Amino acid sequence: MKTITIEGQLRTELGKKATRQLRSQDLVPGVIYGGATEVSFSAPAAAFKSLVYTSEFQLAQVNVGGQSYTCVLKELQFDKVSDKLIHVDLLQLVDDKKVVVDLPVKFVGNAAGVKAGGRLVVKMKSLKVKTLPKFLREQVDVDITNLELNGNIRVEDVKLSDMEIMNSPRIPMASIVMTRQLKQEEAAAAKEDKKKK
Numbered sequence: 001m002k003t004i005t006i007e008g009q010l011r012t013e014l015g016k017k018a019t020r021q022l023r024s025q026d027l028v029p030g031v032i033y034g035g036a037t038e039v040s041f042s043a044p045a046a047a048f049k050s051l052v053y054t055s056e057f058q059l060a061q062v063n064v065g066g067q068s069y070t071c072v073l074k075e076l077q078f079d080k081v082s083d084k085l086i087h088v089d090l091l092q093l094v095d096d097k098k099v100v101v102d103l104p105v106k107f108v109g110n111a112a113g114v115k116a117g118g119r120l121v122v123k124m125k126s127l128k129v130k131t132l133p134k135f136l137r138e139q140v141d142v143d144i145t146n147l148e149l150n151g152n153i154r155v156e157d158v159k160l161s162d163m164e165i166m167n168s169p170r171i172p173m174a175s176i177v178m179t180r181q182l183k184q185e186e187a188a189a190a191k192e193d194k195k196k197k
Contacts, residue, residue: 001138002058003070004051008043010065023086030088032062032069034097039064045085052076052085055125057103057138060090072101072136093133100166101136102126105173109145113176117185118149124173127158128166135162142173149176 011018011029019029022042032039041064051060051073062069071090079086091099104126114120127140142158156169178186 001136002056003061004058005061005063006043006047006051008041008047008062008064011040011042014040023084028085028088030090032064032071032090032092034071034099035069035092035094039067039069041065048085048088052088055104057101057136059093059136062090070133072099093136095133098130098132099136100128100130102128103137104139106139106141107144107174108141109143111144111147111176113147113149113151116149117179117182118176119179120144120147120174121177122174124155124167124171127155129160129163130166131163144174147174147176149178151176 008030011022022029026045027042028045028048029040029042032041041062043062051058060071060073062071069090070093072093073088074091075087075089076085077087078084093099105124107120107122111118111120129140140158140160142153144153147153152172152175154169155165155167155171155173158165158173
């Protein structure tokens with residue numbers, strides 16, 4: 001799995017004034033929680049770029065104060081005006097502690113409904129799962145080979161052995177819809193049938 005390394009410094013001074021000073025130096029304050037102790041740190045804004053501005057699921061290896069923490073991104077805060085990243089919350093991965101994360105969904109296979117002239121409509125791009133850190137992966141592959149025209153794949157159709165899916169089971173993830181051309185062809189065929197009768 002893709003891991004990004006972030007070199008940070010421990011934050012000794014907390015509070016608005018200290019935070020403002022960090023941001024003026026283009027540093028982003030952050031917190032690592034979930035482990036034995038909470039760690040307040042800061043790192044250059046650029047260090048978070050490839051972790052924040054991506055749809056991929058990746059881990060962050062944060063090196064702070066002589067310690068190394070393996071984390072997942074939990075929450076971000078952006079400035080309302082400048083849209084700059086102003087705070088990062090990271091969750092430390094602990095081997096025997098389950099974590100809840102959003103994993104990207106990748107639809108694999110050629111759907112039968114698409115071959116029949118339909119169009120695939122993706123309704124969900126990620127799944128919220130609860131699992132142990134060792135079972136984390138970059139994405140959840142969902143096979144759509146048998147998805148027929150006007151058919152749906154719902155959350156309940158996805159079976160993951162090492163993960164608990166937290167989304168509502170009835171939510172459609174993807175469906176095959178009729179294209180306008182196909183609807184017109186069907187309507188024309190129906191008219192032809194009426195003429196023959």
